[in-house]
Amino acid sequence: MKGWLISNALFILLVIFWSFWHREYSSPAIVVGKTFAVIAVILFIINVNMYFIFLIIRKSKTKGIKKTLALFSRKMMKFHVPIAITATALICIHAIIMISFHPLEIIDIKKLSGILAILILSVHLFSGWLRRKKASGFRRLFHLRMAFIFLTFFLIHIFI
Ligand code: HEM
Ligand code: HEM
Incomplete structure (x- = not known):
């Protein structure tokens, strides 16, 4: 616990440190x-x-x-x-x-990974909505799996 x-x-x-201290000055x-x-x-x-x-x-x-x-x-x-x-x-x-x-250009890996993360977030929100409407075994697992897939992708975006 x-x-x-x-x-x-x-x-x-770690996220706060990584985001604000290890980078050079930005606007x-x-x-x-x-x-x-x-x-x-x-x-x-x-x-x-x-x-x-x-x-x-x-x-x-x-x-x-x-x-x-x-x-x-x-x-x-x-x-x-x-x-x-x-x-x-x-x-x-x-x-x-x-x-x-x-x-950065929009085709930069930082921006592309962010866009990917936000797309996965929209699927994840949809899975949460399905989960709340009716909680079947599939919907439970879908929302749970999406939560961890989303977590993985936003971590890649942050630490890339
Ligand atoms: C779920 C979606 C997202 C999350 C959780 C997220 C989170 C973060 C965090 C915490 C940082 C600071 C870390 C760092 O400086 O390396 C960051 C940086 C950044 N994000 Fe995102 N982001 C998301 C989506 C996006 C999208 C859609 C874009 C658009 C293109 C984007 C573009 C950027 C860029 C360019 C930086 C670098 C800033 C810099 O340090 O110079 N992000 N993001
Ligand atoms: C970024 C947003 C979200 C994250 C990270 C997230 C994550 C989670 C996680 C990890 C669980 C526990 C799953 C389990 O142990 O089976 C859960 C449960 C749940 N989530 Fe989400 N979720 C998010 C958004 C939403 C949204 C937008 C909705 C509904 C519109 C929603 C509805 C639910 C419901 C109904 C449960 C089940 C609660 C229960 O069993 O009593 N979630 N969510």
């Missing part, structure tokens, strides 16, 4: 664009964590932990869709800023 919280914190610090517009993206990444990670919360609920043998996490997950799921929508809006602003102001 502690390890899980620490990994989350370390991951977020204020780019810094704003990156800030939007970093906030969105933190929100996406909160949603991805639902998988681990549900996993611990399923696997745990301690009744107390099961009950506490079940209550916590119910509260968190109230914010699941608003979090997804806010993060997507921030990523759209990030994309518009990068396409308008970044000196």
